Amino acid sequence: MPKLRGHAWAIAVLLAAFALAPSFYGNHSVLFSMAAFVALAEGLNVLYGFTGYLPFGYVGFFGTGAYGASLAILAGTPPLLALLVGAAASVVLAALLTPLLRLSGAYFSIASLATAEAMRLIVSNPALTPLTKGPYGLNLQAAFHPHQSYWAMLVILALTLALVSYLRLSPFGLALQAVREDPVSAAMAGVPVVYARSAAWLLSAAVAGSVGGAFAWHLSVFYPQTVFSLSTSIFAIVFTLFGGAATLLGPATGAVLLYALYTAVGLSAPQYFQLIYGLLIVGLVLFLPYGLTSLLQRRGIHVP
Amino acid sequence: MCPEPLLEVRALSKSFGGLQALGGVNLSLAEGEILGLVGPNGSGKTTLINAVSGLLRPDKGEIRFGGRSLLGLHPHQRVHLGISRTFQSPKPFAGLSTLQNLEVAWRFGSGRRGPPPQEVLAALGLEKLARRDAASLNSAQQKKLDLARALATGPKLLLVDELGAGLNAAELSEMADFLGALAVQGVALLVVEHLLGFLDRLTKRLIVLNAGREIFEGDLQAAAQDPQVVAVFLGEGGA
Amino acid sequence: MFLLEYAVLAGILYGLYFSLIGIGLNLTFGVLKIVNLAHGDFLMLGGFLAYFLYSALGLSPLWAVPINLVLFVALGGLLYALLIPRLRQSRDPEMASFILFFGLSQAIEALAILAFGNNQRSLPAAAIGPGTISLFGQVFPLSWAAAGAAGLLSVLLLYLYLYHTRLGQATRAVMASREEAVASGLSVGRISALAFGIGLALAAIAGVFAPYLLGGISPNMGVAVTTTSFTVIVIGALGNPVGTVVGGLIYGLALMLMETYASSWATLLPYLLLVITLLIWPSGLLGRRLRSA
Ligand SMILES: Nc1ncnc2c1ncn2[C@@H]1O[C@H](COP(=O)(O)OP(=O)(O)OP(=O)(O)O)[C@@H](O)[C@H]1O
Numbered sequence: 030m031p032k033l034r035g036h037a038w039a040i041a042v043l044l045a046a047f048a049l050a051p052s053f054y055g056n057h058s059v060l061f062s063m064a065a066f067v068a069l070a071e072g073l074n075v076l077y078g079f080t081g082y083l084p085f086g087y088v089g090f091f092g093t094g095a096y097g098a099s100l101a102i103l104a105g106t107p108p109l110l111a112l113l114v115g116a117a118a119s120v121v122l123a124a125l126l127t128p129l130l131r132l133s134g135a136y137f138s139i140a141s142l143a144t145a146e147a148m149r150l151i152v153s154n155p156a157l158t159p160l161t162k163g164p165y166g167l168n169l170q171a172a173f174h175p176h177q178s179y180w181a182m183l184v185i186l187a188l189t190l191a192l193v194s195y196l197r198l199s200p201f202g203l204a205l206q207a208v209r210e211d212p213v214s215a216a217m218a219g220v221p222v223v224y225a226r227s228a229a230w231l232l233s234a235a236v237a238g239s240v241g242g243a244f245a246w247h248l249s250v251f252y253p254q255t256v257f258s259l260s261t262s263i264f265a266i267v268f269t270l271f272g273g274a275a276t277l278l279g280p281a282t283g284a285v286l287l288y289a290l291y292t293a294v295g296l297s298a299p300q301y302f303q304l305i306y307g308l309l310i311v312g313l314v315l316f317l318p319y320g321l322t323s324l325l326q327r328r329g330i331h332v333p
Numbered sequence: 334m335c336p337e338p339l340l341e342v343r344a345l346s347k348s349f350g351g352l353q354a355l356g357g358v359n360l361s362l363a364e365g366e367i368l369g370l371v372g373p374n375g376s377g378k379t380t381l382i383n384a385v386s387g388l389l390r391p392d393k394g395e396i397r398f399g400g401r402s403l404l405g406l407h408p409h410q411r412v413h414l415g416i417s418r419t420f421q422s423p424k425p426f427a428g429l430s431t432l433q434n435l436e437v438a439w440r441f442g443s444g445r446r447g448p449p450p451q452e453v454l455a456a457l458g459l460e461k462l463a464r465r466d467a468a469s470l471n472s473a474q475q476k477k478l479d480l481a482r483a484l485a486t487g488p489k490l491l492l493v494d495e496l497g498a499g500l501n502a503a504e505l506s507e508m509a510d511f512l513g514a515l516a517v518q519g520v521a522l523l524v525v526e527h528l529l530g531f532l533d534r535l536t537k538r539l540i541v542l543n544a545g546r547e548i549f550e551g552d553l554q555a556a557a558q559d560p561q562v563v564a565v566f567l568g569e570g571g572a
Numbered sequence: 573m574f575l576l577e578y579a580v581l582a583g584i585l586y587g588l589y590f591s592l593i594g595i596g597l598n599l600t601f602g603v604l605k606i607v608n609l610a611h612g613d614f615l616m617l618g619g620f621l622a623y624f625l626y627s628a629l630g631l632s633p634l635w636a637v638p639i640n641l642v643l644f645v646a647l648g649g650l651l652y653a654l655l656i657p658r659l660r661q662s663r664d665p666e667m668a669s670f671i672l673f674f675g676l677s678q679a680i681e682a683l684a685i686l687a688f689g690n691n692q693r694s695l696p697a698a699a700i701g702p703g704t705i706s707l708f709g710q711v712f713p714l715s716w717a718a719a720g721a722a723g724l725l726s727v728l729l730l731y732l733y734l735y736h737t738r739l740g741q742a743t744r745a746v747m748a749s750r751e752e753a754v755a756s757g758l759s760v761g762r763i764s765a766l767a768f769g770i771g772l773a774l775a776a777i778a779g780v781f782a783p784y785l786l787g788g789i790s791p792n793m794g795v796a797v798t799t800t801s802f803t804v805i806v807i808g809a810l811g812n813p814v815g816t817v818v819g820g821l822i823y824g825l826a827l828m829l830m831e832t833y834a835s836s837w838a839t840l841l842p843y844l845l846l847v848i849t850l851l852i853w854p855s856g857l858l859g860r861r862l863r864s865a
C-alpha cells in the first residue's frame with residue numbers, strides 16, 4: 030500500500046500544479062498543450078510501456094478523436110458529450126485495426142504509421158468535403174470555451190494517470206508486461222494474451238481520442254494536418270522514451286520537461302526542435318534506452 | 334469399469350512442410366501417474382507437448398483431457414483447465430521480479446486457487462530470490478522458476494520438457510524427489526528427458542519416440558533390451 | 573483501351589523505378605535485419621545533390637548518379653561504424669535500431685529544412701535530355717524511361733554483385749545466417765557496412781529521378797518515401813533484394829491504374845497496400861514466413 034500512496038501523491042501534485050498554473054502563468058494555451066502532451070505520452074505508455082507495441086501512428090487516434098468530437102459539436106452535441114463521441118470514434122477505429130496486433134516489432138509500428146497517414150488522407154480528401162469539410166478544416170468557434178476545455182483536459186489527464194497507475198499496481202498490468210516479455214510463457218501462465226493486448230490497445234486509443242477531442246475544442250479552428258501531424262506522434266514517443274516507459278512518472282516528467290524546453294526556446298523555428306528531438310531519440314536509444322526513471326530504478330528506488 | 338484417464342492422446346499427427354514431426358502418437362495418462370517420454374533429438378517430444386498445451390494445432394488426431402476434447406481451445410484456456418508445462422529453454426518475464434512472475438501465473442492461471450507464490454518459491458528453494466529481477470537469474474534458477482510458474486497455475490497435468498539439462502547431481506536428485514511428491518499429490522506428469530537415470534528414479538513407464546512414432550512402451554530395463562530402441566540410440570550416438 | 577495501355581506501360585516504368593526506391597532498403601534489411609526508417613531521407617538528400625548540380629553548376633542531374641554512389645557508400649560506412657556496434661548490444665536490437673533510425677530521419681529532415689528551406693524543388697524536363705520517347709505507340713517523358721532504365725540496371729547490377737562476385741556471395745552468407753557467417757571467419761562487420769552503404773547509395777540514386785517521377789523533392793518527403801519503399805519490399809519479398817522488382821512492378825501498376833481511374837484516392841494507395849499486404853502476407857509474396865504470432 031505504500032506504493033499506492035506514492036501514486037496518489039504523484040497524481041495529486043501533478044493535477045494541482047496544472048489546476049493552479051493558470052493563475053500564475055498567462056499563456057494558457059501552452060499549459061493546455063502541456064497537459065495534453067502529458068496525457069498523450071501516458072496514453073502511448075499504456076500501449077508501448079506495458080505491451081511493447083510502439084505505434085508510430087498514434088496521432089491517428091488523436092486526429093480521429095478531434096474530428097469525431099468536432100463533427101459531433103457541429104451537429105449540436107454539447108461539447109462534454111462530444112468528447113465521449115471523439116473517444117468512441119477512436120476506439121472504433123482501434124477495434125477495426127486490432128488485426129495489426131498480429132504484427133510484431135517494426136512491422137506493427139510501420140503499419141500503424143500507414144493507417145494514421147491513411148486517416149489523414151481520407152479525412153482531407155476533397156471527395157468527402159460534405160462530411161469532413163475535406164482539406165478546409167473545421168471551425169467550432171460557436172462552441173469556443175478555453176476555460177471549460179482546459180478543465181475537461183484536466184479531467185482526461187486525471188483519468189489517464191489513474192489508468193496508468195492501475196496498470197502499474199494491478200495484476201492486469203503485470204500480466205501485460207508478462208505478455209510483452211514473452212507471449213508464449215504468458216499464455217502458459219494462463220494470461221489471455223490476445224484479450225490483454227487488445228484491451229491495452231483500445232484503452233490507449235481512447236486516451237488519444239479524448240485528448241484529440243479536447244484539443245480540437247480548445248483550438249476551435251483546425252485543419253486535417255493540424256490534428257494528423259506526425260510530429261504529435263513523435264512528441265509523445267520522445268517524451269515517453271525520455272522519461273521512461275512502463276512507469277507513471279516517466280512519461281509525465283518527460284512531457285513536462287521537454288515541452289517546457291520547447292516553449293522556452295520558442296516556437297518560431299520548429300525545425301530546431303525536430304532536430305533536437307531527432308538527435309535526442311538517437312542518443313536515448315544508444316545511451317539511455319530506459320529513460321530518466323531508469324537512473325533511479327537502477328539504484329533500487331521504486332518510481333511510481 | 335476402468336475410469337477414464339486424465340489425458341488421452343489418439344493418433345496425433347503433425348507435419349512441418351514435408352517433415353513429419355508426429356506420425357500418429359497414442360498415449361494416456363491417469364491422475365497421479367508419471368510417464369517418461371524419451372527419444373533422440375528431433376523425434377517430436379517437444380512437438381507433442383506443444384500440441385497438448387495448445388501452442389500448435391495438430392493436423393490429425395485427438396487430445397482429450399478430463400473427458401473433453403481440447404480441440405480449438407486456446408493455450409490459456411487449457412491452463413485454466415489444469416494443463417501446465419515447462420519450456421526446454423525458459424523465458425522468464427524480464428523486468429518483473431521472481432515473485433511477480435509467479436503472481437501472474439497464480440492469479441491468471443489458477444484464479445488464486447493454486448498454491449500461493451511464496452509457498453512455491455520456498456518449495457523450490459527460490460525464496461531468497463523473490464525480489465530479484467527474473468532476468469538476472471542463472472539458467473538453473475530460471476529452469477526452477479519456469480517450473481514454479483507452471484506449478485502456480487495449479488495444474489492437474491504437468492508437461493515437463495527437459496528439466497534436468499543443466500542441473501547438477503544434487504539438484505537432479507532434489508528435483509526427482511520434488512516431482513515424485515507432486516505425483517503423490519495426484520498431479521499427472523509427462524516427463525521428457527534425456528537423462529535416463531533421472532527418469533528411472535521417477536517412473537517405470539516409458540514411451541520411446543523415434544521420428545514421430547512410438548517405437549516402445551515399457552520400463553527402462555526392458556527398453557535397454559529392445560533392439561529397435563538400442564539401434565535408435567546407438568544410431569544417434571554414432572551420427 | 574488506349575488509356576489502359578498507357579496506364580500499364582507507365583506502370584511498368586514506374587514499377588522499375590519503385591524497385592530502385594525499395595531495393596536499398598531491402599538489402600539493408602536482408603543483411604542487417606533492421607528497417608532503415610531514414611531511407612526516404614537519404615533519397616531526398618541524393619535528390620538535392622542532383623538539384624544543386626544542375627541549378628548551381630549547370631551539370632546534368634545524371635552526374636549525381638556516380639557522385640551519390642561514392643558519397644553515400646562512404647556515408648554508410650561511417651554511420652555503420654558509429655551506430656551499429658552499439659545497437660547490437662541492446663536488449664532488442666531490432667526495435668532499438670528502428671527507433672534510432674526514426675530519430676535520425678527526423679534529424680535529417682530538420683537539417684534539410686534548415687539548409688534548403690521548406691519548399692518543393694523540381695527540375696526542368698530538359699535537364700535530363702530533350703524530348704519524349706515512344707514505347708509501343710505510347711509517348712512518355714524521357715525522364716521516365718531513364719528512371720525505369722536506372723531501376724532495371726540497378727537490380728541487374730545488384731544481382732550480379734550478390735550472385736557472381738565473392739564479396740556478394742559473402743554478403744548472401746551474412747543474409748542467410750549472421751552467426752554462421754561469423755563462425756566461418758567472414759568479416760561480417762565490413763560486409764554489413766558495405767551493404768549498408770550500398771543501400772543508402774541506391775536510395776540516393778533513386779533520388780536523382782525524384783524531381784520527375786515523384787513530382788519534386790522537398791525536405792519533408794522522407795516519411796512518405798520510406799513508407800512507399802517499405803510497401804514495395806513487403807509486397808515483393810522482405811530480405812530478398814532481387815524480389816523487390818515484383819513488389820515494385822505490382823506497386824507501379826496499381827498506382828498508375830489508380831491515377832488513371834480514381835486519381836483523387838491514389839495517394840492512399842501505398843498506405844492501404846502496405847497494411848493489407850502486411851496482414852495477409854507478413855513477409856511478402858515471395859518471402860518465407862519470417863514470423864508467426
Ligand atoms: N515450428 C516448427 N517449424 C518447423 N519445424 C519444426 C517446428 N517445431 C519442430 N520442428 C521440427 O520437428 C521435428 C521435431 O522437433 P521437436 O522439437 O519436437 O523434437 P524433440 O524431440 O523435442 O527434440 P529435442 O530433443 O532436440 O528437444 C524436428 O525436426 C524439428 O526441427
Ligand SMILES: [Mg+2]
Pocket residue numbers: 378379380421494
Ligand atoms: Mg525438445
